[in-house]
Amino acid sequence: MKTNADQSSPRSLDKEQGQQRTYSKAGSFYGRHNLPVSLSREGFSISIDQVGDTWLYQRECDGDRVEKKLLTSINMVLINPVEPLNRPKEITSYLLVEFERPLMIEPGVKRRIFVTFPIEIGVFMSSKRGFEIIDILTMQKQKFTLYGNPRTGVICKYWKSSIHATEPQVDPIRQGVMRLNVSNVSDHWVEVTRAVFNAFGMKLFYSTDLVAMKATMKILGKYMAETDFSNSPLRKDMTNSLELYTSRKLIVTAPKFIMEQGI
Amino acid sequence: MRLNRVVYGDVTTLDLLSVILIFLVAVILAKGLTIYLRRSLKEKVSKDKLQIISKAIYYGILGIAVLASFPILGINPSGLLVAGGIFGIIIGFASQSIVGNLISGVFLMMERPIKIGNSVRIGEYSGMVEDIRVISTSLRTWDGIYVRIPNEKVFTDSIINYVAHVARRFGYMVGIRYSDDADKAISIIKNLIEDHPMALKNPPPQVFVDNLGDNAVNIVVRMWTPAKEWYGLKMEMLWKIKKALEKEGIEIAFPQRTVWFANEPDTREAADSS
Numbered sequence: 001m002k003t004n005a006d007q008s009s010p011r012s013l014d015k016e017q018g019q020q021r022t023y024s025k026a027g028s029f030y031g032r033h034n035l036p037v038s039l040s041r042e043g044f045s046i047s048i049d050q051v052g053d054t055w056l057y058q059r060e061c062d063g064d065r066v067e068k069k070l071l072t073s074i075n076m077v078l079i080n081p082v083e084p085l086n087r088p089k090e091i092t093s094y095l096l097v098e099f100e101r102p103l104m105i106e107p108g109v110k111r112r113i114f115v116t117f118p119i120e121i122g123v124f125m126s127s128k129r130g131f132e133i134i135d136i137l138t139m140q141k142q143k144f145t146l147y148g149n150p151r152t153g154v155i156c157k158y159w160k161s162s163i164h165a166t167e168p169q170v171d172p173i174r175q176g177v178m179r180l181n182v183s184n185v186s187d188h189w190v191e192v193t194r195a196v197f198n199a200f201g202m203k204l205f206y207s208t209d210l211v212a213m214k215a216t217m218k219i220l221g222k223y224m225a226e227t228d229f230s231n232s233p234l235r236k237d238m239t240n241s242l243e244l245y246t247s248r249k250l251i252v253t254a255p256k257f258i259m260e261q262g263i
Numbered sequence: 264m265r266l267n268r269v270v271y272g273d274v275t276t277l278d279l280l281s282v283i284l285i286f287l288v289a290v291i292l293a294k295g296l297t298i299y300l301r302r303s304l305k306e307k308v309s310k311d312k313l314q315i316i317s318k319a320i321y322y323g324i325l326g327i328a329v330l331a332s333f334p335i336l337g338i339n340p341s342g343l344l345v346a347g348g349i350f351g352i353i354i355g356f357a358s359q360s361i362v363g364n365l366i367s368g369v370f371l372m373m374e375r376p377i378k379i380g381n382s383v384r385i386g387e388y389s390g391m392v393e394d395i396r397v398i399s400t401s402l403r404t405w406d407g408i409y410v411r412i413p414n415e416k417v418f419t420d421s422i423i424n425y426v427a428h429v430a431r432r433f434g435y436m437v438g439i440r441y442s443d444d445a446d447k448a449i450s451i452i453k454n455l456i457e458d459h460p461m462a463l464k465n466p467p468p469q470v471f472v473d474n475l476g477d478n479a480v481n482i483v484v485r486m487w488t489p490a491k492e493w494y495g496l497k498m499e500m501l502w503k504i505k506k507a508l509e510k511e512g513i514e515i516a517f518p519q520r521t522v523w524f525a526n527e528p529d530t531r532e533a534a535d536s537s
Contacts, residue, residue: 088460091489142460144489150428155489158464 029173030206031239032126035075041173043139046123048077059123061137068134074126080241081176081211082122083199085157086136093199093245094257096147096156099163103182103192105219110183114164115195116175118157119211124242131242139174147196148261156196167210167234176204176211179234184219192219192263197227201255204241205233212238225259272337282332289328293321311379314394315372360415361398367418368397376422382491384423385412426490430463433486433497437504438479443513445472445480451507456486461496463487479516 029039035055038047044061048070055070085093097115105111118140124131145158162168167177184190195217205212212234218226233240266277297317304313333339372395377383381392383402390404400417402410425431439448449470456462456470466487473483484504488496505515 089492091492141458143464144460145464146430146466146487150430150487150490153429155429155463 028208030080030211031078033077033079035077037077039079044137046079046137057123057134059135059137061139066135070125070134072125072127074128076126078124078126078131078242080122080124080239081119081172081204081206082133082136082241082244083202083204084118084120084138084140084159084176085199086120086122086244087138088142092144092155092157094147094154094156095197095199095202096145096158096194097178097197098158098160098194099192100160101163103163105182105184105190105192107184107187107189110181113180113182114167115161115178115180116159116168116170117161117178117213118159119172119174119176121173122242122244133244147194147259153261154196172206172209172211176213177234178213178215181214181216182219183216186219186221188222190219190222190263192217192225194263195225195227196257196259197229198255198257199245201229201257202243202245203229203231204243205238206241207235207238210234210238211241219263223260223262225263226256227259228256274335274337278335282335285328285332285335286325289324293324296324297321309378309380311381311395314379360413363415364398364413367414368395368399371395371400371414371418376427377417377424381427382425384425385417386420388412425493429490430466430487431490431493432466433488433493434469435484435501435504436473437482437484437508438476438516439482439508439513440516441480443480445482447511448482448508448513451511451513452482452484452504455500455503455507456484459496459500461488461492462500463489478518 029041033039036047036049038049039045045059047058048055049058050056051069055072055075057066057068057070059066083095085095095117097117099115103113118138120136120138120140122133123135123137125134143158145156146153147156148154167179170177180195182192195215197215203213214230214232214234216228216230218228220226266275266280268276270276270279297320300317300320301313304316308316371377377385377392377395377400379392379395383390383392385400385402388402388404388410390402390408390410393401393403393409397414399411399413402412404410437448437452439445449472452470453468456468462468463486468484468486470482470484472480474481484500486496486500508515
């Protein structure tokens with residue numbers, strides 16, 4: 001049985017280091033490509049080829065095959081990570097990251113930790129009005145969960161991650177790294193087992209070997225916290241992803257999430 | 264045609280034409296604006312909220328047009344209030360059911376036990392809410408039949424809203440043979456649930472031996488799912504469970520009865536000893 005826990009544990013570190021040569025070319029994967037294009041990685045492939053006057057988009061991922069005809073005059077495609085909330089079906093805008101081990105935090109303390117998150121890859125076609133999404137794929141196992149109770153809670157995309165003190169080495173096609181600044185502004189020791197994030201605030205950045213986000217978690221009490229994202233990259237050489245939720249955001253849509261049903 | 268011909272009081276033909284023009288412009292503006300809003304907010308606002316916004320804007324513009332036409336038609340709004348009050352009483356007595364439906368419709372919009380797009384059961388009708396209007400609510404049954412229910416009935420009848428809560432639970436009873444390993448069966452079923460994205464991680468699923476039946480060891484399988492996705496999962500999982508169990512040599516039990524005939528003692532003894 002597959003597990004969606006991140007593979008950056010010490011047990012799997014050797015395997016990852018062995019794979020790093022393969023996926024260190026992620027920089028040539030994410031970004032803009034002129035047509036025709038053909039990209040493949042372990043487990044999936046994407047190609048756009050000219051067939052007569054039209055273009056044929058073909059994608060194969062974990063045995064799932066998609067073919068689409070494209071009528072376009074601008075021969076450019078953009079591939080970048082998007083918010084991991086679209087597959088298998090877009091039913092929520094919340095991501096819940098459960099920590100493998102609970103995190104105990106002292107009152108008044110601020111700490112920086114690293115967790116992982118699943119990657120979904122968006123394929124955008126260029127047009128005169130900008131970029132439009134044509135496909136989203138992922139190599140990760142999908143799972144949903146409920147945060148809170150059925151009446152007042154929210155459905156969230158579920159992901160389990162270890163807590164790391166430093167930036168973990170992960171495959172940027174499959175996992176991203178989130179730098180989480182945790183601060184406990186309450187007067188008690190608090191145990192944190194999970195963090196819930198709102199997709200409307202997510203800011204994804206990518207480079208040749210990393211997909212990353214920066215977030216904050218302010219612990220307000222034993223059962224309450226506030227999460228938010230920062231609009232700056234983890235490293236200077238990173239490129240801002242074209243997100244899906246940000247473009248749909250209204251002025252009234254709050255990007256923060258108040259975790260008031262337990263942390 | 265003389266445009267300054269007096270129709271009644273100080274109102275001329277030109278005034279009447281102006282009022283018609285105001286209404287035409289208002290309708291075109293209201294329609295245009297609601298279409299624009301529906302297009303631009305389609306992906307940003309839920310369907311039911313969008314309906315309320317567009318209806319409020321549509322009727323708001325028409326209301327402004329009505330108010331704007333009063334001075335042109337020489338109507339005094341304060342006089343209307345008195346006349347409207349009396350008129351309202353008369354109408355109220357004459358059409359109690361319509362007023363009842365209208366008031367119920369207003370309360371339905373305020374209380375909002377159902378929203379457009381919800382899967383519901385109202386009295387004897389089950390289906391998806393297509394529209395909530397001032398007088399009536401329309402459903403599309405699961406067979407695709409249009410049903411119009413007066414709001415008074417909706418308001419006073421019991422309403423089951425299948426998607427009012429974000430998650431719901433459903434379950435099966437799976438009966439396996441006494442000779443099969445129930446622990447193994449439970450493990451197989453739990454793995455299947457874990458592998459399905461729509462079977463929620465939390466609240467956790469429950470799989471356990473519920474009772475030792477006459478013909479089978481009965482295993483209860485319960486799982487939580489997003490309320491809007493439950494039916495698809497329910498249709499999918501039972502057959503998957505059956506196939507997965509059979510693949511591992513665990514069979515679904517069927518009712519059977521062993522009958523011993525009194526004149527066949529040898530057969531019975533042989534069976535007992537085996």
